[in-house]
Amino acid sequence: VIVARDKSFLVRERHRRIGRSLSIAYSDAPLKIVGGEGTYLIDEDGTRWLDMVNNVCHVGHCHPRVVRAAQTQLARLNTNSRYLHDSLVEYSRRLAALFPDPLNVCFFVNSGSEANDLAIRLARAYTGNRDIITVDHAYHGHLTSLIDVSPYKFAGKGGEGRPAHVRVAEMPDLYRGRFRYGDESAGRKYAEDVRNQVAALAAEGRRPALFFSEGILGTGGQLTLPAGYLKEAYAHVRAAGGLCLADEVQVGFGRVGSHMWAHETQGVVPDIVTMGKPIGNGHPMAAVVTTEAVAAAFANGMEYFNTFGGNPVSAEIGLAVLDVIRDERLMHHCRVIGDRLMEGARELATRHPIIGDVRGHGLFNGIELVRHRETLEPAASELEAVIAQMKRKHRILLSSEGPHHNVLKIKPPAPFSAEDCDYFLNALDDTLAALSN
Ligand code: PMP
Numbered sequence: 007v008i009v010a011r012d013k014s015f016l017v018r019e020r021h022r023r024i025g026r027s028l029s030i031a032y033s034d035a036p037l038k039i040v041g042g043e044g045t046y047l048i049d050e051d052g053t054r055w056l057d058m059v060n061n062v063c064h065v066g067h068c069h070p071r072v073v074r075a076a077q078t079q080l081a082r083l084n085t086n087s088r089y090l091h092d093s094l095v096e097y098s099r100r101l102a103a104l105f106p107d108p109l110n111v112c113f114f115v116n117s118g119s120e121a122n123d124l125a126i127r128l129a130r131a132y133t134g135n136r137d138i139i140t141v142d143h144a145y146h147g148h149l150t151s152l153i154d155v156s157p158y159k160f161a162g163k164g165g166e167g168r169p170a171h172v173r174v175a176e177m178p179d180l181y182r183g184r185f186r187y188g189d190e191s192a193g194r195k196y197a198e199d200v201r202n203q204v205a206a207l208a209a210e211g212r213r214p215a216l217f218f219s220e221g222i223l224g225t226g227g228q229l230t231l232p233a234g235y236l237k238e239a240y241a242h243v244r245a246a247g248g249l250c251l252a253d254e255v256q257v258g259f260g261r262v263g264s265h266m267w268a269h270e271t272q273g274v275v276p277d278i279v280t281m282g283k284p285i286g287n288g289h290p291m292a293a294v295v296t297t298e299a300v301a302a303a304f305a306n307g308m309e310y311f312n313t314f315g316g317n318p319v320s321a322e323i324g325l326a327v328l329d330v331i332r333d334e335r336l337m338h339h340c341r342v343i344g345d346r347l348m349e350g351a352r353e354l355a356t357r358h359p360i361i362g363d364v365r366g367h368g369l370f371n372g373i374e375l376v377r378h379r380e381t382l383e384p385a386a387s388e389l390e391a392v393i394a395q396m397k398r399k400h401r402i403l404l405s406s407e408g409p410h411h412n413v414l415k416i417k418p419p420a421p422f423s424a425e426d427c428d429y430f431l432n433a434l435d436d437t438l439a440a441l442s443n
Contacts, residue, residue, distance in 0.1 A: 013038055031405075032397060042067025045419045045426055047403065056402045056426055061370070061417035064259055064284030065330040072287045075326035079319045086313060087114065093321035100328055101293060104266050106275055111301040113294040114316030118255035118282030119147030121292040122218075124310075125278045126151055128296055129216035129249045132303040139203045139243065140218045142177040143409050145225040146253055155218055158225040173203035173214075177226050178235050181363045181374060182382050185232070193234030200239040204246045214248030216278075221268025224256045227408025228372025228415055230365050236272035249300065250274070255282035255292070256370070260331055261420065263341025263368025271367055287327050291320040336420040340368035343427050347371060347416070350431040358438040360385055371416040372407065373434075384410035392437050400433035 013036060020030070030036045037055065041048035044066040047055045057067070065072065079093070087094055098112040115121050130136060138155050140146070145158040153159045154169045161167065168174060177183065178196035185192035200217065207214060219236060223229040240250045252269035258281050262268045269276055277300060282292035292315075304310070314320070331337060348364050351373050355361035362376035375385035375392070389412050396402040407415035418426070 031403075032394075034394075035398075037403075045422050053401065055397075056400075056418075056429065058416055058418040058422070058430065059403050059405050060419055061256060061261060062283040063288045063419050064261070065287050065327055065334070065336060066419045066421045067288075069287060069326075069330055071330050072289075072323055072326045075322045076289060076319060079322040082318075084317055084319045086311075087316035088311070091318050091321065093318050093325060094316050097316075097321040097324045100325060102295060105279065105295055108297040108299070109275065109279060109295050111296055111298055113296075113301075113310065113312075114320065115292045115294065115312055116290050116314050117147075117292050118253075118280065119149045119152055120312075120315075121255070121280035121282055121294045122147045122155075122251075122253060123149050123151045124294050125251050125280050125296075126155075126216060128278060128294070128300050128304050129251070131306060132300045133213070133215045133247055133249060135213045135215040135247065137171050137173065137207055137212050137214050138216050138218065139173045139175055139200060139214050139248070141220075141223065141226070142174050143226040144177075144218065144220065144223065144253075146218055147255075173206060175200045175203050175239070177223065177229070178232050179226070179229055180232055181229075181365070190233075193232035194238050196232060197235050197238030197242060201242040204242050204248075208246065213246050214243055217243040217248055217250045218253060219251070219269075220253045220255075220257060221271060222257050222262065222367060222370055224415075225407060227374065227410075227413040228366060228370065230367060231272055234272075236269060236274045240274055240276075249277040251278040251280065252276040253280050255280060256417070259284045259327070260337030261340050261368050261370050261417070263337060263344050266337065268367065268370070285327065286320060286323050289320060289323045291315075291324060293324075331420075334421070337368075340420050343422055343424060344368040344371065346424060347427050347431070350427065351434070354431065354435055354438065358435075358442070360388060360438060360441070366416070369416070369418060369420060369422060373414040373416070374408070375412050375414065384412035386411040388412075388441060389414060391441060392434075395437045395440065396433055399437070400429075402430060402433055 038050045039047045040050050047057045102110050140155040142157050145156045146152045157174050176199040180187050185195045254267050257268035260266050278296045280294050351364040360375050363374040365372050375389045377383040377385050389406050393404050396404055405415045407413045
């Protein structure tokens with residue numbers, strides 16, 4: 007391997023050899039990261055960067071138990087899932103045990119996109135319907151079938167617009183949407199638009215196959231859902247014969263603190279759950295969990311075979327991740343630190359009027375910046391400056407989110423400590439104070 011002393015060489019070669027649609031983070035001063043440990047990334051000079059972006063390395067960068075599990079199994083055997091293997095069966099039992107009945111059947115794939123694509127096939131096989139309802143501004147994956155259900159992509163730059171088989175439901179935004187904090191029936195009112203989409207389909211003699219939603223809206227701007235939203239929305243979709251999917255790719259595995267899965271904060275049981283990112287702590291694996299009935303409808307004679315999905319290395323890694331979440335009590339930790347972070351950010355809001363809203367569950371949070379608390383004018387360029395300064399001065403890595411690019415997105419590895427949290431809050435205080443000077 008060539009070792010480039012000069013970062014501009016790597017940038018130049020990437021531009022030449024790697025598809026240009028892939029961006030580089032902090033492109034004005036890109037980082038060359040050569041190591042990871044817990045909540046920190048380490049660059050080529052040995053500088054440690056506090057990583058508040060990476061929810062994939064969920065149990066911490068290079069967690070020794072996960073690394074050991076991968077190394078051990080890779081040295082022993084890696085083959086496809088058509089052979090009998092203890093760890094695959096053990097892993098499916100452990101994963102299914104994290105869901106209530108009737109969610110008992112697992113499919114193993116390699117990415118969140120593959121999981122969501124398979125979910126569409128499952129729903130179509132079960133319902134006999136083709137149409138899909140999705141929530142505005144959502145992202146569900148990079149496959150053709152998922153760009154189709156991702157308004158974040160199809161309605162944005164380079165997008166080709168909403169496909170005919172997809173309906174978009176209004177995003178339930180309690181901060182700047184039609185129904186806001188304090189409106190006890192906001193969940194029901196927002197879910198009315200799911201009913202409207204079902205009705206619009208019915209008017210054309212069609213019915214939904216599947217309703218897609220996350221338990222907290224990521225690309226929508228780290229939005230927690232209004233109470234009752236998913237319950238009502240699911241009822242409308244199911245009344246028309248459709249299935250309901252919870253996309254837990256971003257938010258699953260205890261990150262929300264109170265529950266293992268974000269959709270549980272809404273008190274619903276989906277028909278299909280998709281998981282990815284944190285499931286393998288960075289190893290490419292993903293899963294779909296569904297009901298016996300849905301899985302049976304899909305077993306129509308055509309085999310579902312996935313070359314890499316459920317291989318013994320992935321199964322061992324998946325087991326190690328579940329062990330670490332349990333043994334290090336990471337779900338509880340996410341709740342305690344997430345509450346500390348949001349409480350601290352709300353205290354900052356009393357002194358920094360630019361903070362319009364602080365929200366989240368556990369360690370999946372958004373801090374929304376506005377120029378005026380009345381008009382809610384998004385402070386997007388200000389947020390960009392904040393992120394740049396947090397990196398430059400405090401060595402903290404952060405990103406922005408939301409349709410207006412004015413939401414500070416927070417989703418660090420779960421072991422993010424009380425000290426990390428306080429360091430972040432002090433740095434944000436310092437940065438916002440400098441901003442208003
Ligand atoms: N669903 C959601 C909610 C996601 O955030 C993502 C990835 N950002 C995906 C699906 C797709 O996952 P992957 O990139 O692993 O295909």
